[in-house]
Amino acid sequence: MNTHTTDTLRSRAQALRLNGLIEHWSEVDGAEWIAPLIQWEEDERAHRSLQRRIRDARLGKFKSLGDFDWKWPKRIDRAAVEELMSLAFLKEATNIVLIGPNGVGKSTLAQNLAHQALIRGHTVLFKAAGEMLGELAALDSDSALRKRLHRYAAPDVLVIDEVGYLSYSNRHADLLFELISRRYEARSTIVTTNRLRCALRNRFSTKPLTR
Structure with a gap:
């Protein structure tokens, strides 16, 4: 994992406010599980955000x-x-x-x-x-x-x-x-x-x- 990739992952973790991970970044830097972990968190938050906005929009049922x-x-x-x-x-x-x-x-x-x-x-x-x-x-x-x-x-x-x-x-x-x-x-x-x-x-x- 190159420096650019590491810096990008760290920035994404900071944007997600994964403070525990950031605090111990030096201990886990380069681990293969970091990228999928951050992606999972981003995907889950995006999904929850969409579901919340759909609920608040009050569109009701409609034909696509x-x-x-x-x-x-x-x-x-x-x-x-x-x-x-x-x-x-x-x-x-x-x-x-x-x-x-x-x-x-x-x-x-x-x-x-x-x-x-x-x-x-x-x-x-x-x-x-x-x-x-x-x-x-x-x-x-x-x-x-x-x-x-x-x-x-x-x-x-x-x-x-x-x-x-x-x-x-x-x-x-x-x-x-x-x-x-x-x-x-x-x-x-x-x-x-x-x-x-x-x-x-x-x-x-x-x-x-x-x-």
């Missing part, structure tokens, strides 16, 4: 893109969807809007995008618009509202499902605008909606959801 029926809906840009699956839009914190009538798979596509982001190591939260806005509107103190808005603003990817399916008050519209403003150009938001011109559209005139 491999089983998606591209013949329904009748009009869908498959190439554009597959390009989105590369997650290149996350680099520039670009927002995505999936528009179409009920039952054509908008939520499924959003869930697949979110799941791909989780696999790539990103944090994700999936939330129905009505549930999220109702929850925010029900908070009766500014501090509680700030904390909850921070929670929704924090994930690398926030999926807001079914925007425009229900009627929203000005209060709901203001809250949605506030949340989008907090995330704008910092983190990506994915929105599904059945309306091209939903009641909240004017609220995004200065903070558009797509660019």
Whole structure:
């Protein structure tokens, strides 16, 4: 085992905070079991991290893109969807809007995008618009509202499902605008909606959801 390999393994052990191993490094340096031990620890932590992020994302059950029926809906840009699956839009914190009538798979596509982001190591939260806005509107103190808005603003990817399916008050519209403003150009938001011109559209005139 050369010096470069030893230094790399030691750095990986330090990143994992294997303090006992680091403390006795001089005694075990060069041992063949060190590399697989560190790899096992990295793999296990990556697995636990993914499982935790999947649990926190609240995606629910969904059909994988491999089983998606591209013949329904009748009009869908498959190439554009597959390009989105590369997650290149996350680099520039670009927002995505999936528009179409009920039952054509908008939520499924959003869930697949979110799941791909989780696999790539990103944090994700999936939330129905009505549930999220109702929850925010029900908070009766500014501090509680700030904390909850921070929670929704924090994930690398926030999926807001079914925007425009229900009627929203000005209060709901203001809250949605506030949340989008907090995330704008910092983190990506994915929105599904059945309306091209939903009641909240004017609220995004200065903070558009797509660019």
